[in-house]
Amino acid sequence: MNTKKKNSAKMRRWMAIAGVAVLIGGGGAVYYKKTKAAAAAGVVYNAATVTKGDLTAVISSSGTVQPIEQYNVVSLATGDVLTDNLSEGDEVTEGQVLYEIDRSEAERNIQKYEIALKKQQISNEQTQSSLQNQYVKASTAGVVTELYVDEGDDVNSGTKLCEITDYETLTATLPFNTTDAANIFVGDAAEVWLEGTGEAVAGTVTRVASGSYISDAGVPVSDVTVVFKNPGAVTSGAQVSVLTGGYACNETGECELSACVTVTAKTSGTVTGLSINKGDDVTAGELLMTLDSDTAEVNGLSSELSLENAQLELQDMIDKLDDYTITAPISGTVMSKSYKAGDTLDGNKSTLCVIADMSALTFEMSIDELDIKELYVGQKVIVTADAVEGKEYEGQITAISIVGTTSSSVTTYPVTVVINDYDGLLPGMNVTADIVSAEVEDALMVPVAAVTRGSLVRVEKSSVDEADIVKEDGDYAYVKVTTGISTDDYIEIKEGLTEGQTVYISSSSQTTESTTEMNMGMMGGMTGSGPEGGYSGGGERPSGGPSGGGPMGG
Known part of the structure; x- marks a missing residue:
């Protein structure tokens, strides 16, 4: 799009063709263009008069109007179109359902991803459990009676690491008459009598056998297990008897240490952080050593990442279900419709329909770098279209981009214009836009040249x-002047000249022609027919004037 400055309509009707001098004399006016022969003889100066008039500087451009907002509605999903709820010309609202696409295959895929996620969750639990096997902990409280490894040893799964014996807790399993055992329950308090010393200690029932057998005395009995604290130096094999709930055991029996545990490696690795020695007391759950294994750590991290990936894949599939319901991205008019119920979408992301917001029309002007600073957001724009004769539309600048485009050493900037009242205009029509960048009434002015x-x-x-x-x-x-606004033909003089003063324009500042055009018979009254004292002719070249030597025209 090309841009240019131009005068108001009134001023444009009076602009002299570049290079034409107006001579006044003998009751008439003569318009002529200097020939190439005259120019060759030397620089020729044409006279012009400083006049007053109204100046209007206009920036013009052209463009093509489009809806203020327009969307090509496409589908990210593939499948058969089940329903369509629109026709060309319909008014739709944002979020309104336009199409429904068959989602049965997508739903089956979601089920597959859910199964895959469950499998990965199980696998990860197993991996993380194996990873915990690096940390060797005491399964019971007691004394370390044997230590089979040293710091830095490499061990395999199943290797013996240490022995832990619980000397503080003793257990005894004794027969009770089956009829009595039926009234004894786990958790019942018990008295344990040490046959060797006659001492009684408190204990707790931890097991009541569900079956029975015949004792040596021929009586049906059931075993009851009691746990109790070692009151001193009681060792395995000491004879005890038990009384609980008012029921006494059928015969005495031997007590034994409640725990003598062999701790083994559940994974391969290098012994690090060994915190025990033989003879040390340990508590249940205490960390004894760590079996470092790079492979185990890598497997653990890999399993966690695989689980996270499975979760994301499932969520992606769930999110994609929304793609099977196509809704209107904006409120507007259905401009075109390309798919209907029964059609199949093949994944090429073809446009299903086009929706436009027709509440206003917009177009873009391309403004020269010399003019862009004269514009501002909110500025009024007069718009006309060849397709709508005799009508002017009022637009408004809504955006001025600072990103220019340079071509042939000229930079232009895009300026966006919106037309709210556009009756008669249709999208795609070409328009011309005029922006009044400056106006001065009763301005003192001379030809730009x-x-x-x-x-x-x-x-x-x-x-x-x-x-x-x-x-x-x-x-x-030559005198210096202060200038103001300008059009293609005239420039405002703020200081340095006075009305009626004669100025001289070098022919080198004007376009010369090879032919001479003369228009006679224009009467002297023409001097006053310019626009409010505008350009009225300048008289003929002064006799004896210099033929050269002045500054070149700007």
Whole structure:
């Protein structure tokens, strides 16, 4: 899209063609273009008059209007379309169900992933349990009676590590008459009599046999097991008798140490952190040593990651179920519909339908780098379309991008315009946009070509104060001016010139032609027909004026 500045309609009707000089005299006006032959003879200066008028600087561009928001609705799922709930032209609301896709295969896949996850959970529990086997702990309290390994030893699964004997707790299993045993229960308090000393100690029933047998005396008996604390130096084999719940054992029996445990390795590894020696007391659950194994640690970590992956895979499948229900991403109008119930989606992510928010139309202008700073968000834009003759639309700038595009050494920036009231416009129509970047009423102005580099203007030396002269050239001089807004043809003069003053424009600042065009018969009244005192002609080239030497036109 091309952009340019232009005058208001009123001013554009009066813009002189570049290179045309207006001469006033003899009751008429003569418009002519300098020929190449004249230009070849030297620099020619054309006169123009400083006038007043209204200046309007307009930035123009073109574009193609589109809905303010538009979505191509696609499906991430594959399968048969079961239902469609839309037609072209329908108004839909955000979240409204548009299509339902057959999800039966997806549901079966979820069941498969659930089974896979359960298997991985079991496997991980086993792996983590094996990993705990690195930590060798005492299964019972007691004394370390044997130690078979040293720090740094490599052991295999099943290797004996140590022996732990519990000297503090004794057990005795004695026969009771079966009829009495039926009234004895686990947890009942018991008195244990040491036959050797006659001492009685407290104990607890830990087991009552469910069966019975015939004793040597020919009486049906059932075994009852009692546990009790060693009151001193009682050893295995000491004779005891038991009384519990008012029932006495049928005969005496031997007591024995409650635990003599051989601790073995449940995994392979290197003995580290050995914290016991032979003869040490240990408590149940106390860490005795660690069997370091890099393989076990790697397997443990790998198992945890596999479990996490299985969980994620299942969740992904569950999340994908939502893909089988297609809903409207926005509220808007169904512009087109490509799929209907009974069609099959093959995974190519084809567009099912197009939904557009038609509450407003928008288009993008491409604005030259010289003009972009004159625009602002909220600025009014006048929009016209060739397809809708005689109608103007009002738009508004909603965004100005700072990311420019450079082509042929010219940088342009995208500017977004929104039209809310667009009756008659349709998406895809081409439009032209005008933005008034600046307006000045009753501005003092001269043709743009009159101002050269350095903001200098050529005038008759006699028309200015000597103190204002920057450079002299015979009967002419250059003065510095302060400029304001400009159009393609005129530029505002804020300081340095006065209304009615004559300025001189170098022919090198204007386009020359190989032919001479003359238009006679325009009467002297034309001087006053310019736009509010605008450009009215400049008189002919002064006789004896210099043919060169002035600054080149800007």
